[in-house]
Amino acid sequence: MNIALRLPNSLGSELKSFAKKEEISMNQFIVTAVAEKMSAVKTYDYLQERSQKGSLKHLKNILNKVPDRKPEPADEI
Numbered sequence: 001m002n003i004a005l006r007l008p009n010s011l012g013s014e015l016k017s018f019a020k021k022e023e024i025s026m027n028q029f030i031v032t033a034v035a036e037k038m039s040a041v042k043t044y045d046y047l048q049e050r051s052q053k054g055s056l057k058h059l060k061n062i063l064n065k066v067p068d069r070k071p072e073p074a075d076e077i
Helices: 008-020 026-053 057-065
Strands: none
Touching: 008 057
């Protein structure tokens, strides 16, 4: 799929120099950026959906099973 994209000059210049520095094409940078953004949005949507299925009562039941003891030295706040 081909998409025409217009970027502000300042952003286009930064994209060009960044792609050159990373030794990738501007196209590859844009493809990767779009894929990362879509992944983040899908993950957020998935977690939102899963959170609607949870319940505070169920969480409290699980937490009540955790033994009451002092944390390991590396885990202390």
